[in-house]
Structures are given as structure tokens and as C-alpha cells.
Amino acid sequence: MHIIAEPSILYFGTPVVLISTVNEDNTFNLAPMSSVFWLGWRCMLGLSALSKTTENILRNRSCVLNLPSVAQVQSVNRLARTTGSNPVPTGKQQKGYRYEPGKFELADMTPLAAETVTAPRVLECPVQLEAVLEGTYALAADSPVQRGKILTLEMRITRVYLEESILMDGRKNKIDPDKWRPLIMSFQEYYGLGEKLHPSALAEIPESMYQTPDIEKARV
Template identity: 65%
Template sequence: MHHVCTPSILYFGTPVVLVGTSNEDDTYNLAPISSVFWLGWRAIIGVSASAKTAENLLRTRQCVLNLPSVNEAFAVNRLAKTTGSNPVPAAKLKRDYRYEPRKFETAGLTPQAGQLVAAPRVLECPVQLEASLAAVHTTGLEDPDLRGRILIFELRMLRVHALPQLMMDGHPNRIDPDKWRPLIMSFQEFYGLGEKVHYSTLAEIPEVLYQTADMMKAGRQ
């Protein structure tokens, strides 16, 4: 018998992403998020409207989605309760966040310039996705208490950078899920992936059949 409950959050498990954006003074901001999913060569991320990441994305319309592995959990922790917004937004003050403009130094990570966007890649992250902003959506439109508090950014991928050791043998454009070990956030705790548990019928479909127009256009960037 299932139990009816009211969890305060419903983070059942998503990858951690370090979103790299450029500040108005050409310095870098780096922020961890875990509200993300992919559709083809597009990503959907959710960000607080008061966050520096949201401000930078709306202004520059570009970013890098840096995907840490389980080996970078320590760096994500160092960023977890920091913000590039000054003054610190009221909601974050209640959660003991502090203003920190030197995100890379704080995390012990190394910035790399984007090749197609003016936003930072993270050297230590095994996967880096350069992206441009395609659209912005607002959550909670039907509720005045929630309207505008969270923004949903639809991002179009422009270029994918991945470590060679992640690639499937004999397939230079396919990441091997047996080699990729993303950092997962589940109910505020860090986890990694275990071994494959069962054969997937979807794996019978050639990956090339999922190519989209976004991918083909990005290849010409």
C-alpha cells in the first residue's frame, strides 16, 4: 500500500550541471544546478529568476553546460551555497548563501574560454556543452505567489566537448554509457551511477536516427 506524503522537494535524481556564464564586467560566473533535461540537441534548465545565472543568460543569451563526473563532487560542494548576486537574494539568505564573485577560485576549478560562446568551460569537467538561448519560459503563471520566481531556459547546443576516454570504442561520436559516470543529485544528496541493470529495447535503435536539425546546424558553426 502506498503512503500519501508531501515532500518539500521532488528531486528524484537528475545530473548536476555547472552553468558557466559571463558577468557584465567580463568575469565568469559558475553555478551548480540540477533542474535539467535534454531533448535532442536542446536542454531545458530551471533557474531562480533572482540568480546571477538568470541575469547573465538573459543579457548574453549564451552559456556553457559543464557536466561534472563523480570525481568533481568536492568542487560542486564548494559552490553549493554561494551566489554571484550582490546583494544576496532574500530566499538565499534564509538558506545561508553568501556572495562570492570568484567562483572558479572558490571551487578550485580551471576556466577555459568557450570556442563559440563568450562563456566559460570547466577544464576538469569531462563534458562541456556550449549553448545559445533559444527561448525563455516563466513558471507559475496561474499562481500570483509563484509567477515569475523560476525561469525555464530553452538552450540550443552549439558544440559538444568530451574527453576521448568517454567515447565508445570505434565510434568517435558516441559517448559510452559504461564509461560516463555523471554526478547525480537526488533529494539534496550526491550519487553516482551503478552498473547497467537490464538490457534496453531502445538501445536497438541506431543512435544516428535521433539526429536533429539542431545538430546538423551546429556542425556548421
């Protein structure tokens, strides 16, 4: 039987993303988040308007979206409740966040130079997506309490790097979902994927049929 409920959050399960950005002093920031979805070579990020990551993306108009696998869960967890903002915003202070300038060192992760943006890639993450900002939109603009606190950022992917171990045999442009094990955040807890449950009718459609002009644009 269903009941009417009021959970404080509705994070039913999305992949964790480590967003790497460049600070104003040219040092690097690295922040985990999971409010993201993709369509083609674009994605929408939901971020606090007051976060260091948001500040850096708006200033530089770019970032790298690094997708960790389940193997990187401990590194991701070390970054939880840390911020690159100093002083720590009041809302994060109340949640027990602390200022941490050395995010890569804390997570024991390695920055790698990107090709199309100034932010670094994360060596340890099997998926690394260089991205540029294409649009900024306010969320909850109708709410006097929430207005100005949350932004959604439209990012266009400009370069994709994939660890060979997650690719289908003989297919350099196709990820094997039986090999790729993304780190999932569900109601603030870490999970991974299980085995495939059932053949998918959608999987019978060639992926190339979903290709958008953004791929050609990224080749320039």
C-alpha cells in the same frame, strides 16, 4: 502499501550541471544546478529568475553547460550555497548563501575558452556543452505566490566537447555509459550511477536516428 505524502521537493534524481556564464564586468560565474532535461541538441533549464546565472544568460543569451563526473563532487560542493549576486537575494540569505565572486578559484577549476559563446568551458568536466538561448518561459504563472520567481530557459547546443576516456572504443560520437559516471543530485544529496541492470531495447535503436537539424545548424 502506498500512502499520500507531501514532500517539499520532488528531486528524484537528475544530473548536476555547472553552468558557466559571463558577468557584466566580463568576469566569470559558475553555478551548480540539476533542474535540467535534454531532447536532441536542446535542453530546458529551470532557474530562479533572480539568480546571477539567469541574469547573465538573459543578457548574453548564451552559456556553457558543463557536466561533472563523480570525480568532481568536492569541487561542486564547494560552490553550494554561494551566489554571484551582490547583495544576496533574501531567499538565498535565508538558506545560508553567501556572495562569492571567484567561483572558479573556490571550486579549484579551470576556465577554457569556448568557440561559439563567450562563457568559458570547465576543463575538469568530462562533458562541456556550449549553448545559446532560444526561448524563455515563465513557470507557475498561475500562482500569485510563485509568479515571476522561476523561469525555464530553452537552450540550443552549439558545440559539444567530450573527454576521450568516456567514449566507446573507436566511436568518437558515442558515449560509453559504462565509462561515463555523471554526478547525480537526488533529494539534495550527491550520488553516482551503479552498474547496468539489464539490456535495453531502446539501445538497439541507432543513435543517429535521433539526430535533429540542430546538429547541422551547429556546424555553421
